[in-house]
Amino acid sequence: MSRLRVAVLASHYGSNLRALHGASLEGEARFGIALVIGNNSGSGALTYAREAGIPTVHMSGRTHPDPEELDEAMRAALVAHGTGLVVTAGYMKKLGPRVRQEFNGRIINIHPALLPLHGGKGMYGKAVHEAVLAAGDAVSGPTVHFVTEEYDAGGVIAQSEVPVLPDDTVESLAERVLAAEHLLLPAVVQIIATRAPASADR
Ligand code: GAR
Numbered sequence: 001m002s003r004l005r006v007a008v009l010a011s012h013y014g015s016n017l018r019a020l021h022g023a024s025l026e027g028e029a030r031f032g033i034a035l036v037i038g039n040n041s042g043s044g045a046l047t048y049a050r051e052a053g054i055p056t057v058h059m060s061g062r063t064h065p066d067p068e069e070l071d072e073a074m075r076a077a078l079v080a081h082g083t084g085l086v087v088t089a090g091y092m093k094k095l096g097p098r099v100r101q102e103f104n105g106r107i108i109n110i111h112p113a114l115l116p117l118h119g120g121k122g123m124y125g126k127a128v129h130e131a132v133l134a135a136g137d138a139v140s141g142p143t144v145h146f147v148t149e150e151y152d153a154g155g156v157i158a159q160s161e162v163p164v165l166p167d168d169t170v171e172s173l174a175e176r177v178l179a180a181e182h183l184l185l186p187a188v189v190q191i192i193a194t195r196a197p198a199s200a201d202r
Contacts, residue, residue, distance in 0.1 A: 004193035005034035007083040009091040014045025015178060016089035016110055016185055021052060023186030030193035035081040037074065039093055055081060060093075071096025078103065085192060088147060089185065092124060095147060107147040108192075110185050112177045114159055115143040119152030129170045129177070140164050140173060142181040144188045160184045 006024070008017045014036075021033050036049035039060035049056045057077050064070035075098040078086060086107040088095070100107065111119055111128070118131045118140075132140045141161040146154035160183065162176045 003029070004031040004084045004189075005082045006031050006085045006087055006189060006193075007035040007037060007078050007081060008033060008045075008049075009037045009086065009088045009095075010043065010045035011038060011040050011092040012043055012045065012090045014043065014048050014090070016181055017045050018048055019182035020087065020089070020186050020189060021048075021054065023190070029190065031085070031189050034083060035077065037077065039091070045090070067096060068098075071098045075099045075102050085189065086147075087185070087189065090124075094151070097149075100147070100149065105146065108144055108157060108188070109147045109152070109154075110181055111143045111145065111152055112140075112174070112181065113143065114139065114141055114161070115145060115152055115156060119143075121151050123152065126170055126174070129173045132164060132173065133168060133170065137164055140177055142177055142184050144184060158184060158188050 008020060010017050017036060023029055024032050033054050036045060036054050036056045038046040038056065038058055041058045046056050046058060059070060059073055064073055074096065078099065079102065084106065086103050088109040095107065113119065113128045113132060118128050139161045141159055143159045144157045146157065148154040160180045162180050164173060
């Protein structure tokens with residue numbers, strides 16, 4: 001059975017990477033994690049990937065001070081690992097034009113709110129859930145969408161809803177949304193892998 005080769009870009013803890021990797025080890029999985037790229041060498045995501053035996057690359061403004069070189073190095077690493085789908089999961093940097101062009105239509109992101117609500121520059125992590133609570137929304141939940149040049153502006157692929165409860169704090173809401181992310185992201189990647197195996201290993 002051919003499997004879609006997925007590269008995950010992550011900056012922080014990497015719980016979505018863990019969920020995706022766990023799902024990739026299930027018998028029915030049509031995808032595998034081919035590469036993890038992180039911009040923070042001590043992040044939970046890179047540590048997890050190293051321990052799990054997944055190829056990793058650390059690249060950032062420190063390893064590549066010139067943004068064009070960083071963009072090209074990332075594009076080359078993704079191509080070299082036979083990447084069919086790029087997933088940004090808690091990756092806090094914008095992708096460069098070369099990566100976006102090379103993987104046009106094959107880069108997806110997970111965002112912890114129901115886009116187009118509560119997205120855009122500066123809207124990540126805690127700030128997103130604070131905005132949901134401040135707006136008095138009755139529901140929230142993750143969105144998986146295509147990555148384009150603008151933050152959180154690409155077409156929505158899938159969303160799942162969770163309730164916002166009257167006594168919610170940022171932490172309690174974040175935890176509920178994150179649990180939903182861990183179900184939604186592997187499900188979306190599995191569907192993409194099933195329908196369009198853009199690159200394959202055996
Ligand atoms: C996730 O909640 C993800 O949706 C969010 O960062 C967290 C990363 O968690 N992304 C954004 O806010 C992007 N705008 P993780 O490192 O445990 O996967």
